[in-house]
Amino acid sequence: MIDRRQFVQRTCLGGLALYLDHWATSPAYGQDLIPPAPPIHVNEPAVSERSPLGMPGLFPGRVVEIQNSQAILNNRVSESVIRQMLERALRELTGTEDAREAWSKFVEPKDVVGIKINPSGAPACCSSPEIVSEIVAGVHSVGVPLENIRVYDRYAYEIDIGSYQALVPLGVRVVGVEDRRLGVSGYDPDIYCEANFFGEWETRSYMASIVSSGLTKIINVPTMKDHSAAGVTGCLKNLGYGTFNNVDRSHRRPFSFTDPLIGVMCSVEPLRSKAVLHVMDGMRMLWHGGPLSQNAKFIFPAGILMVGTDPVAMDTIELEKIEAKRLEERAPSVWSRDPKSLTENGGEFYEDATKNLYYRQPHHIAAAGARGLGISDVKRIDHRVLGAG
Amino acid sequence: MTDGDWPMLLFDNARSGGQPPRPWRAPQKSLWQTRVAGWVRSAPVLQAGLLYVASQGGHLTALDARTGMERWRFKSAAPIQSTPSLSAGHVLVTSNDGTLYAIDSTSGAKRWQLTTGAETWASPIVANGTVFFGGADGRMHAVNFASGAERWKRELGGKVCSTACVAGQRLFVGTGDANVFCMDVTSGEILWKTPTVKGIDSSPAVANETLFLGSLDFFLYAMDTTSGAVRWKYEAELGISSSPAVSGNLVVFGCKAGMLRALNAQTGKLVWAQPLGQAITAPPVISGSTVWIQSGITHALNLADGKVLWWARLGSSLQSAPAIADSAVYLTSMEGDVYALA
Numbered sequence: 001m002i003d004r005r006q007f008v009q010r011t012c013l014g015g016l017a018l019y020l021d022h023w024a025t026s027p028a029y030g031q032d033l034i035p036p037a038p039p040i041h042v043n044e045p046a047v048s049e050r051s052p053l054g055m056p057g058l059f060p061g062r063v064v065e066i067q068n069s070q071a072i073l074n075n076r077v078s079e080s081v082i083r084q085m086l087e088r089a090l091r092e093l094t095g096t097e098d099a100r101e102a103w104s105k106f107v108e109p110k111d112v113v114g115i116k117i118n119p120s121g122a123p124a125c126c127s128s129p130e131i132v133s134e135i136v137a138g139v140h141s142v143g144v145p146l147e148n149i150r151v152y153d154r155y156a157y158e159i160d161i162g163s164y165q166a167l168v169p170l171g172v173r174v175v176g177v178e179d180r181r182l183g184v185s186g187y188d189p190d191i192y193c194e195a196n197f198f199g200e201w202e203t204r205s206y207m208a209s210i211v212s213s214g215l216t217k218i219i220n221v222p223t224m225k226d227h228s229a230a231g232v233t234g235c236l237k238n239l240g241y242g243t244f245n246n247v248d249r250s251h252r253r254p255f256s257f258t259d260p261l262i263g264v265m266c267s268v269e270p271l272r273s274k275a276v277l278h279v280m281d282g283m284r285m286l287w288h289g290g291p292l293s294q295n296a297k298f299i300f301p302a303g304i305l306m307v308g309t310d311p312v313a314m315d316t317i318e319l320e321k322i323e324a325k326r327l328e329e330r331a332p333s334v335w336s337r338d339p340k341s342l343t344e345n346g347g348e349f350y351e352d353a354t355k356n357l358y359y360r361q362p363h364h365i366a367a368a369g370a371r372g373l374g375i376s377d378v379k380r381i382d383h384r385v386l387g388a389g
Numbered sequence: 390m391t392d393g394d395w396p397m398l399l400f401d402n403a404r405s406g407g408q409p410p411r412p413w414r415a416p417q418k419s420l421w422q423t424r425v426a427g428w429v430r431s432a433p434v435l436q437a438g439l440l441y442v443a444s445q446g447g448h449l450t451a452l453d454a455r456t457g458m459e460r461w462r463f464k465s466a467a468p469i470q471s472t473p474s475l476s477a478g479h480v481l482v483t484s485n486d487g488t489l490y491a492i493d494s495t496s497g498a499k500r501w502q503l504t505t506g507a508e509t510w511a512s513p514i515v516a517n518g519t520v521f522f523g524g525a526d527g528r529m530h531a532v533n534f535a536s537g538a539e540r541w542k543r544e545l546g547g548k549v550c551s552t553a554c555v556a557g558q559r560l561f562v563g564t565g566d567a568n569v570f571c572m573d574v575t576s577g578e579i580l581w582k583t584p585t586v587k588g589i590d591s592s593p594a595v596a597n598e599t600l601f602l603g604s605l606d607f608f609l610y611a612m613d614t615t616s617g618a619v620r621w622k623y624e625a626e627l628g629i630s631s632s633p634a635v636s637g638n639l640v641v642f643g644c645k646a647g648m649l650r651a652l653n654a655q656t657g658k659l660v661w662a663q664p665l666g667q668a669i670t671a672p673p674v675i676s677g678s679t680v681w682i683q684s685g686i687t688h689a690l691n692l693a694d695g696k697v698l699w700w701a702r703l704g705s706s707l708q709s710a711p712a713i714a715d716s717a718v719y720l721t722s723m724e725g726d727v728y729a730l731a
Contacts, residue, residue: 075627076607123627123645123668129588156445157708157723160430161645161668163605163630165510166550166565166590170527173508294647294668 034337034359037257040264041194045212047269053217054273055266057309058105061375063317064089064307066386071303072283079130082305086134086279089307092384100141106276106309107217109143114215114274115151118223118238118281122162124294125286127221129167131305135219135279136172146171152210154178154186154242177208178245187245188212193265198252205244211271218275220311224282224304224318225290226326228349230258231334231362233291234318235278235311236373240265251358254342259361263368266311272373278314280306287325288353295350300325312374313381315365320378329353334360413679415689415699416730420717421457425450429721431472431512432671432710434480436494440712440719441480442727443469449482449490451497454717457729461497465490471522471552472710476515476534483509483522489530491520491537501537505530511562511592516555517574523549523562529570531577541577545570552592552632559614561600563589569602569610571617581617585610592632592672594640596654601640603629609642611657621657625650632672634680636692641680643669649682651695661695676713683707687720703728 052058066089071081090102107113115135117127136149149172151164156176159165165174177186187206194204211218222238229251230237240262241247247265250257266272282304289298304321308314323333331353332341343355369376427446434441439460440452445468451460467486474481479500480492487505492498507526514521519540520532525548531540547566554561559580560572565588571580586606593602599620600612605628611620626646633642640654645668651660667685674681679698680690687707689699704722712719720728 157428157430160708161630161670163550163588163590163628165525166548166588167605168548168565170525170546170548170565173525 035255037260038195038197040261042264042268043190043192043194044268045191045270047273051273053106053276053309055275055309055311056313056372056374057276059093059309061310061313061380062093062308062382062384063310063313064092064384064386065304065317066306067302067304069303071305072301075301077128077130077283079133082128082130083134083137085305086131086138086307088386089305090138092386093307093309099138103138103142106219107139107142107144111144111216112148112214113139113144113150114210114218115149116218116220116238116242117151117153117159117162117164118221118233118242119153119155119158119162119164120291121223121225121286121293122158124296125223125225125284125299126158126162127223127281128283129162129164131221131279131281131283132164132168135221136169139219147173149173150175150210150215152177154208154245175210177210184245186210191268193244193261193268195257195261197250197257200249202246202249205246205265207268207271208243208245211243211274215274218271220275220278222278222280223284223286224280224302224321225286226288226298226322226334227258227290227360228356229256229358229360230262230364231360232315232319232322232365234280234315236262236266236315236365236368239271239275239311243271253344254358256358256361259364260367262364263371263373266368266373267371275311276309278308278311280314280318282306282318282321285321285325287322287329288331289350293350298353310374312365312369312376316376316378316381317383319362319365326353332356334362336360413677413689413691413698416701416718418731420455420729420731422726422728423452423457423459425725425727427468427725428723429725429727430470430709430723431721433712433719433721433727434473434475435712435714435719436475439494440727440729441473441475441494442721443471443473443482444725445470446725447484449473449480449492449497451494452727454714454719454729457727463490463492463497463499470510471512474513474515479534481513481515481520483511483513485509487524487526489513489520489522489532489537491534503532503537503539510550512552514553514555519574521553521555521560521574523551523553525549527564529553529560529562529572529577531574543572543577543579547588550590554593554595556595556614561593561595561602561614563591563593563602563604565589567604567606569593569600569612569617571600571614583612583617583619587628590630594633594635596635596640599654601633601635601642601654603631603633603642603644605629607644609633609640609652611640611654623650623652623657623659627668630670634673634675636675639692641673641675641692643671643673643682643684645669647684649673649680649690649695651680651692663690663695663697671708672710674710674713681711681713681718683709683711683720687711701730
């Protein structure tokens with residue numbers, strides 16, 4: 001095991017400096033309200049040589065986006081359209097002619113593959129079972145037995161609401177890590193992030209055992225959503241906060257330490273090495289009220305799919321899209337630090353796009369980039385946009 | 390069975406969810422409250438003064454219905470997600486590792502068990518001396534109630550998360566690959582199969598030779614129990630996991646958009662609709678002139694017009710069906726809390 005307390009402390013302080021330029025642009029983005037993040041102690045297994053498939057993976061900085069208005073009609077996702085979109089996007093990402101060959105870049109027959117879904121906004125905005133089924137088909141096409149494919153998340157009850165159990169193919173197991181709130185039985189006691197953010201009694205967050213020892217590869221299926229504390233929830237947050245327990249403690253109104261905790265968690269081994277591909281589900285874009293809102297007025301049927309191996313680049317593009325939609329809807333930027341936008345009233349937040357519960361922390365994306373997880377500089381991102389074709 | 394018993398999910402084998410008429414009376418107080426080990430994702434069942442609760446901790450707990458005191462507890466090898474069923478002095482329960490247990494309902498002693506090896510979330514039901522249940526391996530199993538020996542099993546092609554229902558010699562169940570099956574209870578022969586558009590995890594109900602079933606394709610279906618022909622279908626805003634309940638000429642169901650509806654059972658025409666605010670995945674339960682439904686908040690509604698008669702915010706996540714007796718209403722929350730309201 002490696003103790004990375006000093007390493008993480010150092011990068012947290014360095015990461016803070018990255019944002020001063022942005023914060024300096026407007027009084028509404030003033031940073032002086034945000035307390036500094038405490039040091040984070042990471043306990044993780046020693047890795048002699050990092051896998052080239054691990055984040056940022058085989059294609060750092062490359063994001064393939066494909067949109068098709070036929071992919072979601074009357075709130076129903078079309079599996080046949082998804083199949084075409086996913087295959088085309090993967091071929092573009094990998095530079096291959098054939099979908100099976102594309103999948104074989106990431107998984108091999110001996111793998112035990114976990115598909116990390118995001119059911120937290122179920123049923124209105126969660127990883128579409130149709131996309132999950134197509135990923136299962138792709139992984140299976142390479143020769144991975146269906147019995148060696150798991151669809152998983154931390155919370156079994158959220159998985160229930162999404163009906164994933166019924167909808168995934170025979171043989172595929174659906175796993176909820178926690179069978180009770182704050183239960184630790186599904187977590188690895190030897191791999192954890194430790195920090196005291198607000199004086200909480202439990203200062204450790206443990207890695208899910210299915211990630212540490214149950215899987216050899218992970219395919220991440222985040223959704224495209226605003227997040228009241230993190231700014232957006234995309235590849236990084238779905239992986240980090242969906243792998244470790246006891247993460248709600250990182251935000252207490254109005255403050256949030258999702259930056260730096262999200263990036264730190266994503267950098268912990270073996271999560272970093274096992275997460276080889278990200279398929280972002282933008283069928284429904286939740287541009288306010290995330291991650292849990294069911295309010296239809298904030299859910300836009302964008303019909304977008306994005307694929308990549310670099311979670312930072314993908315989340316950077318996602319952030320741009322959420323920002324653009326919020327601008328179009330005349331909602332404040334997720335970068336806003338205006339205290340007047342804060343509310344203690346959850347009901348108000350879920351109805352009013354000008355209100356928020358926290359000072360959002362979209363900086364977590366660039367901070368994860370600073371940890372080597374990917375590229376956050378838009379000018380360096382190879383963003384390829386494919387039409388419905 | 391006495392008037393106060395509630396022996397299985399939605400009360401009876403037809404999943405009617407109904408009970409004889411009784412006057413509406415709002416609960417005035419909590420008789421008792423307790424907590425069992427582990428999260429609870431299933432409904433409680435009641436018989437002869439004992440309330441049975443199964444949990445994700447793998448425990449089947451028998452509580453004194455009057456006091457909430459634990460009488461016995463049985464530990465299975467795996468979490469239990471399904472609602473137990475009661476029959477002839479036994480509690481039948483399936484665990485996530487695919488084991489069907491028959492437990493003595495008085496002592497908690499295990500009588501027999503049968504392991505299928507497949508994850509099992511659907512509840513077992515008992516009819517004509519046979520226990521029926523389906524699993525994630527896509528098989529429907531029929532087991533001798535007395536001995537635990539398997540009578541037949543039938544591959545259906547999609548995961549079985551839906552609890553079956555039996556009417557006469559016919560068994561009905563939906564599957565994850567979007568099909569509705571009718572099978573002969575004795576042989577397991579498939580008598581008909583009707584497709585929907587999306588997977589099914591809702592449990593069917595049968596009344597007046599009509600099968601009512603929700604699908605994740607957003608439709609509630611009414612099918613002829615003899616032929617499987619679709620008599621009518623009604624479109625909701627989102628998928629339907631909540632099992633319908635039938636009483637008289639009304640079929641009541643909830644959808645994931647949080648809307649509870651009553652339709653005319655013969656025509657499929659809307660009688661009333663009531664938004665409840667949160668996704669509905671638990672089945673409604675009809676008791677006389679009252680509909681009970683839990684979707685985070687516990688609601689009681691007037692069956693005739695859908696008006697909310699009473700509500701209570703008892704736990705953070707109530708998503709299971711209540712058991713209703715003459716003297717109390719029994720509820721479980723996801724966190725494992727068990728309430729008796731009177």
